[in-house]
Amino acid sequence: MTDQLEDLFHAARAQAVREIEPPGAESAGRTVRRRRRSATAAVAALVVLAGAGATALLTRPREPETITLGPAPGAVAAEDAGQVGSAYARTTPAWLGNLTLELACTGPDRVTLVVRGTPAADPGETAPAELARATAVCGTGATTSVFSVKRGIAGLTLQLSGAAEAMFAYRLTTDTGEPLTETDPGARLRPAAGLVRSLPWLDPGAVRSVDQVAEAGRYRLTIVCTGTGTAEIALGDRPHRIGRAPCAWPGEPTVLDVAVSQARTLLRIEFRAPEGATAPARLAWTWEKR
Amino acid sequence: MTGRPPSFHDFYEAHYADVSVQLYAYFNDRHEAQDIAQEAFCRALARWDKIAAYDDPVAWVRRVAWNLAVSRWRRAGTALRFLRRQRLEEPVQDGPAPDRVALFAALAKLPAAHRRAVVLYYLADLPVPEIAEREQVAEATVRSWLHRARTALAGEVQHD
Numbered sequence: 001m002t003d004q005l006e007d008l009f010h011a012a013r014a015q016a017v018r019e020i021e022p023p024g025a026e027s028a029g030r031t032v033r034r035r036r037r038s039a040t041a042a043v044a045a046l047v048v049l050a051g052a053g054a055t056a057l058l059t060r061p062r063e064p065e066t067i068t069l070g071p072a073p074g075a076v077a078a079e080d081a082g083q084v085g086s087a088y089a090r091t092t093p094a095w096l097g098n099l100t101l102e103l104a105c106t107g108p109d110r111v112t113l114v115v116r117g118t119p120a121a122d123p124g125e126t127a128p129a130e131l132a133r134a135t136a137v138c139g140t141g142a143t144t145s146v147f148s149v150k151r152g153i154a155g156l157t158l159q160l161s162g163a164a165e166a167m168f169a170y171r172l173t174t175d176t177g178e179p180l181t182e183t184d185p186g187a188r189l190r191p192a193a194g195l196v197r198s199l200p201w202l203d204p205g206a207v208r209s210v211d212q213v214a215e216a217g218r219y220r221l222t223i224v225c226t227g228t229g230t231a232e233i234a235l236g237d238r239p240h241r242i243g244r245a246p247c248a249w250p251g252e253p254t255v256l257d258v259a260v261s262q263a264r265t266l267l268r269i270e271f272r273a274p275e276g277a278t279a280p281a282r283l284a285w286t287w288e289k290r
Numbered sequence: 291m292t293g294r295p296p297s298f299h300d301f302y303e304a305h306y307a308d309v310s311v312q313l314y315a316y317f318n319d320r321h322e323a324q325d326i327a328q329e330a331f332c333r334a335l336a337r338w339d340k341i342a343a344y345d346d347p348v349a350w351v352r353r354v355a356w357n358l359a360v361s362r363w364r365r366a367g368t369a370l371r372f373l374r375r376q377r378l379e380e381p382v383q384d385g386p387a388p389d390r391v392a393l394f395a396a397l398a399k400l401p402a403a404h405r406r407a408v409v410l411y412y413l414a415d416l417p418v419p420e421i422a423e424r425e426q427v428a429e430a431t432v433r434s435w436l437h438r439a440r441t442a443l444a445g446e447v448q449h450d
Contacts, residue, residue: 005440008393008447009412015390016311019320025302028332035336 067104067169069142074100074173078158081169084111088160091118092172093179094153097228097279100173103134104142107166111136114161115172117153128157138166148278151201176228176249176279185224185251186284195287201280204229204273211267213287219258220288221267226251227281229273235260239268247271247281257290295342298335305348306331309355312413316359316405318394330355352414353424356406396446404439407432 067081077099078092084105094117105111112135116128132147149156160168186196199210213219213235225231225247233243233256245254271281296304306327313323330351334341341347397405403425410416410424418436422429 005443005447006412008389012315012390012393013311013413016314016320016394017307020307020310020314020324022302022306022310023324023328025299025331025335028298028302028328028335031328031332032335035332 067106067167069102069104069169069171072171072173074175075177077172077174077179079171082167084160084162084166084168085164090158092156094155095174095176095179096149096151097174097176097277098146098148101132101134101145101170102142103136103168103170105136105138105162105166105168107138108163109166110138111160111162111166111168113170114159116157116159117149118155118157119152150278151280175277179249185226185282188224188251188253189222189284189286196284198284199282201282202271203280204271204277207268207270209266209268213260213265213267214263216260216262218290219260220290221256221258221285222253223256223283223285224251224253225281225283228277228279229271229281231281231283232270232272234268235265237266298338301347302331305351309352312409313355313359315394315397315409315413318398326355326358329358392447396443399446400439400442404435407435408439411436
């Protein structure tokens with residue numbers, strides 16, 4: 001069989017060779033040339049890309065350094081960072097009290113941030129008032145501006161200007177901790193609890209005789225203070241302290257059990273704010289006879 | 291090798307068909323065989339200055355061709371499918387000869403290693419030691435493969 005197999009392979013080879021259609025040495029040459037051109041083009045493309053990359057690295061504006069503003073001096077009311085671009089503006093809720101604005105930038109020239117307050121009364125009819133303005137010289141560290149917002153502000157607008165390609169970082173911090181989202185402390189009192197009485201804004205340290213109790217008796221006094229600090233509650237012409245209502249944003253009801261010994265006793269409220277605080281407070285209260 | 295190295299053109303004309311037939315016997319597919327052979331010759335041309343100086347340049351081409359034939363690259367077939375798309379329409383041929391068909395059909399039934407051994411031995415005229423080296427097995431193993439392959443082929447061909 002071995003000889004027969006060799007004959008079979010010999011015959012098969014002769015037959016198969018006749019079936020083979022060689023593409024040709026010229027075809028192989030064309031393939032090799034095409035591959036070389038492709039390889040050359042690929043190398044050239046890599047060189048161009050590498051060159052372009054190197055050029056871009058060398059010629060692009062320096063990546064602005066990361067802007068750090070340091071520890072926040074209070075509760076953060078608003079903050080942002082990025083490229084100045086064009087027409088940058090942001091709005092925040094109203095914040096009262098002492099606000100600290102920090103601004104820093106890198107890149108060309110300087111960047112200015114203006115804070116405007118939208119009046120609570122007749123919003124849209126009264127132009128926003130400028131509350132603060134900070135200008136940072138780029139690359140020289142943060143500039144700080146402290147300003148106070150006492151009342152009548154429904155919201156803040158922060159508007160940035162400067163070279164569009166400059167990078168900025170700003171932070172607005174507050175000493176009140178919370179935005180003023182609700183200006184009417186009476187809304188926190190139960191409607192059925194009795195006639196809601198209220199005061200306009202009280203500045204820190206202000207003392208007001210705000211009410212008069214018509215009859216002697218035992219009363220449930222519910223009082224709400226919106227603000228930062230405490231409201232000291234006293235009764236009488238020669239006031240004696242009957243309690244204290246902590247203030248918050250927004251305020252939470254404080255209930256005091258009060259014994260009134262004679263008719264037409266005066267209710268006196270003193271608003272005490274933390275040292276240096278400027279934010280006003282609003283108060284509302286109700287009486288319920290027991 | 292003495293004297294001037296062969297030109298690639300002469301080398302190609304002398305050996306392309308042989309290499310293709312060996313692969314044809316292995317795959318039982320003429321197009322695949324021709325594609326792989328052409329790829330092997332293209333690779334030789336790309337470095338012809340060096341390969342032409344070898345004692346046996348066709349051994350290099352055959353080795354490349356067989357490596358391509360069994361490699362994953364070949365099985366993936368991406369490059370060959372591309373080459374096939376570039377191929378010109380071929381003229382219609384006469385039907386294949388019965389001997390070749392029967393033998394190649396019988397080869398196709400062999401295990402791949404046995405088939406390679408037979409093709410390299412009978413069509414490429416490689417000696418057993420060279421096949422063993424190529425397959426990275428002992429010579430006795432190749433002899434065993436050849437024995438089994440012969441037995442199987444004898445049964446198939448005689449049966450047909």
